Amino acid sequence: MAQVSTCRHNRRVDYCGRFAPSPTGPLHFGSLVTALGSWIDARAAGGRWLLRIEDLDTPRNVEGAAQAIQRTLADCGLHWDGAIIRQSERRERYRAALEQLVREGHAYGCACTRSEIAAVATIGVDGPVYPGRCRDGPAAGRTPRAWRVRVDGTPVAFTDRIHGRVEQQLETALGDFVVLRADGIFAYQLAVVVDDAQQGVTDVVRGADLLDSTPRQIYLQRLLGLPTPRYAHLPVITNALGQKLSKQTRAAAIDAREAPALLRAALAALGQDLPPASASRDAMLAFAVAHWPPQRIPARTAATSPDSPAR
Ligand SMILES: [Zn+2]
Structure with a gap:
């Protein structure tokens, strides 16, 4: 079901990205950085961006978390294309x-x-x-x-x-x-290999905590006769103690009212030029798409937390 979009320059592009959170808790700053990086990369390429809920590990699922993630993405202006895919239905x-x-x-x-x-x-x-x-x-x-x-x-x-x-x-x-x-x-x-292939995903942009998983996924793609997408692994955001942000490290959930400041902090974590701090949410996103050199993304980033969006 790979779909072809037409970008601003009237060039036909075949880019399909995705954001694939597990509904184990609300979106925190680390997952916002991942969502934003993958969204900008898709939009800068004139491509599509899908949302997939990775809810197979049912004992870890948290009631209402998937809905909370969707709401936060929408509050941050990160709109996805097409229907949401849920792994539990596949x-x-x-x-x-x-x-x-x-x-x-x-x-x-x-x-x-x-x-x-x-x-x-x-x-x-x-x-x-x-x-x-x-x-x-x-x-x-x-x-x-x-x-x-x-x-x-x-x-x-x-x-x-x-x-x-x-x-x-x-x-x-x-x-x-x-x-x-x-x-x-x-x-x-x-599951991720089957879904990426069936959804026509061409570009996987996700956190570097999954770098070790990628060879296993490529191996499975080869065994199953499926195409291998391009990969970009974004820096993992850590708290002041150097721990990856997660529910286990009590990462704070995103407050939609903070969206512009958090988007700006997320751009900084991705090594990008920053829009003016006074810019609106949508102006920040438009700026980010227009100024997107993915080569500037650092392999690792300094500790950043939602409490210190200026860092
Ligand atoms: Zn055995």
Whole structure:
């Protein structure tokens, strides 16, 4: 469903971006920076910008959070195109992708418990590296709990628009990784790959906390015969203690009345030229789209918090 938009210069562009928050709490300053960066990049390219609610991890979902995120985006002038996609309504598509992986010999059932793996595994980028115990089938009498994708020692590399060349060897960094969890929830890695392809996303602009996930997603795209989008990983915003802003670190929710000041602070975090502080919300956004050198985005940014929008 990739759609083609026409940009201001009458040039036909094929750019489709997205913002894909999990409804685990209200939008905070860190997620605003991500939303803003991806929105400006899409608008500066004359492209579309989609909103996808990543609500598969149901135990972590917070009642009303998705609606609160939508309201805050609208309050900040970040309007999305088309209908909102909710991952919880798309499980059949993820199941079809898993069945394709299994059918083609790329995925297998794993009977190991977390503690069995932890007892023998080394630690990789995302916890214990799976040692491959069930690669040839679970031990006699054991029932598969989760489904894993078989990886090999070939490095997966890509060129990030901000971080440059990134390379990861999945075998040593993760081992065969989970695509359907033991609790029956499809893994983020599989769902995001299916959604990006089916929504025709050409440009993924998201937080650098997901940089380590990208090689897994590219690997899955290749196994499933799906295109690989361009990637840009924006700096992760930390609080004064150096912690990533999140619900766990009690990041403050965005107050819509502060939108102009927060948008200006978010532009500063993205290394961009700043509009006058007196500018209205929409004037700030128009300025940001007109002055968008993505090359200026820093790989890392200094601690910034909603309490100190001037920094
Ligand atoms: Zn296993």
